[in-house]
Amino acid sequence: MNTTEAVKAIELRDLRYFLAVVEAGSITSAAVKLHVAQPYLTRKIAALEKRLGDSAEPTLRERVELFDRKKRPHQLNQTGRAFLEAARVIVEKLDLAVENTHRIRLGEIAGKLGYLTVGFTSAMANGILPDILGAFKQNYPNISLILSEETSSNQIQRLRDRATDLMFVYQYLDLTESLAATADLDVLLLVRESLVVVLPARHPLADRSVISLADLRDESFIMPDRQVVPGLFREIEGLCVQSKFVPNIALEAVFMVTILGLVAGEIGISILPASVQNLQRKGVVYKKLQERAVTNQLAAVWRRDNSSPILANFIKIIEGIIGKEI
Structure with missing residues (x-):
């Protein structure tokens, strides 16, 4: 077999x-x-x-x-x-798919005017995404939002398969090049987000306000799972290589809360998008990275041939939110 x-x-x-x-x-x-x-x-x-x-x-x-x-x-x-x-x-995703199917049907029965499917990775729930979703629900209460948490590797394919209407993605180098080479997708750049160092509260570097990558050479890293968020994994790994060391990876984890828990347990340190600071976790501290010029950018991506007026209204809400952020 x-x-x-x-x-x-x-x-x-x-x-x-x-x-x-x-x-x-x-x-x-x-x-x-x-x-x-x-x-x-x-x-x-x-x-x-x-x-x-x-x-x-x-x-x-x-x-x-x-x-x-x-x-x-x-x-x-x-x-x-x-x-x-x-x-x-796997089981949670299938259960979510079944639940969403029932929600769509219930929405039809309840007189909802339509629905929009939106995909995102777990890290985005800590940043600007809740503001966008809240503003849309407030302005369009009769539209059902069907949310789907995705792995980075599946996002663009699910758009092309018409499984989702819009994806929120982090524009890491490999994804940026992929999107630039296509004519079937539209991309709206949103906020640019820096990376932060996540340390155990009792770590010797915890009293510093800024930390250089060189300071982390001998640390054990808790990394975002390379299968789930390959772009983020490669970006962190690339930053370390630029500082002339290969990170010693103690463990990879799927969820941000898992990474924070492992850091709090002093299994290692991590480097994550700055929005993770919205998760208040006892036993961890967040520090600025000296190499602040290296950032990743959040983007909204959708199929160019999707003429849904609901999607158009959702994009207007996004533009209004990022306008306020700027």
């Missing part, structure tokens, strides 16, 4: 079973909650682990184990903890 076939063989039910076992702490407790027989659930978890092993390169194939079965209650091992975060994202 090749990697693609193995991945296709993993069903959504398998992931839900896995998450139920994690939540319940044991297969026995999860079986009771799911109303299935314990031997059946044991076989399903074992089958999931086998499929994960089958998805590896032929020379590396072996059964994957997600739990440390020597401990009671069941505890995830390192492989299981990594798979848990990905499984949660």
